[in-house]
């Protein structure tokens with residue numbers, strides 16, 4: 234098991250990729266703290282993990298709240314003695330064009346996706362740096378590498394998450410804390426079931442060389458790799474798991 238006796242926090246653990254990543258980490262031997270703004274969902278996922286005989290607690294919290302992020306890390310340390318791994322998967326999305334974007338909607342996306350990653354990362358990294366070991370995995374997106382229609386808020390927040398990942402890697406690497414990101418292509422989750430129109434789905438299937446959406450399990454595989462020992466020399470990297478989307482240009486003669 235790749236994460237035997239490790240302690241991991243997964244934000245956004247109540248749904249989609251976060252729930253899948255937390256479940257995979259538990260199968261790999263980690264003890265889990267799942268955090269989410271949706272308390273019922275995150276308790277249900279934690280309860281499923283406990284049913285599989287792994288340790289998991291649920292914390293209802295808002296990643297945009299600096300004090301709540303600090304409390305999340307304190308509760309983890311109180312429960313398990315330390316924190317080794319943080320996955321920042323809490324996220325939100327709303328389609329908006331550059332000319333029509335409303336300040337409060339733009340700010341909300343930036344707060345959840347960027348500030349949430351920053352605050353949880355900061356508090357967890359303080360514990361990790363003090364003991365000289367840690368792994369932080371930020372969930373970015375192909376929208377953080379390529380502009381896309383309607384991605385003024387979401388895409389810009391993910392470009393910023395990639396920038397933050399590199400900054401964290403620079404500052405935390407010397408202290409034994411590796412920081413990387415997974416850049417998922419489209420995956421069917423509650424986020425995309427609402428956010429992806431039929432036209433968007435069709436466009437993705439056309440543009441992705443593998444011709445399909447990714448799966449939660451494929452994203453969990455990438456996160457487990459970056460969170461484990463085998464990624465010991467990987468730092469500041471964005472691992473796109475996207476069927477080739479960000480690598481290609483013209484595909485038709």
Ligand SMILES: NC(=O)c1ccc[n+]([C@@H]2O[C@H](COP(=O)([O-])OP(=O)(O)OC[C@H]3O[C@@H](n4cnc5c(N)ncnc54)[C@H](O)[C@@H]3O)[C@@H](O)[C@H]2O)c1
Nearest residue numbers: 245248249250269270295296323324374417419420422424
């Ligand atoms: N699904 C995709 O196609 C896709 C592609 C690329 C990147 N991502 C990224 O993966 C991550 C997870 O997305 P998902 O598809 O699993 O979506 P999801 O909606 O299924 O899960 C997101 C979770 O984050 C939680 N959350 C939202 N705001 C929060 C807050 N302020 N504090 C705490 N928790 C909060 C939600 O309650 C939800 O449980 C996001 O960062 C998203 O941007 C998803």
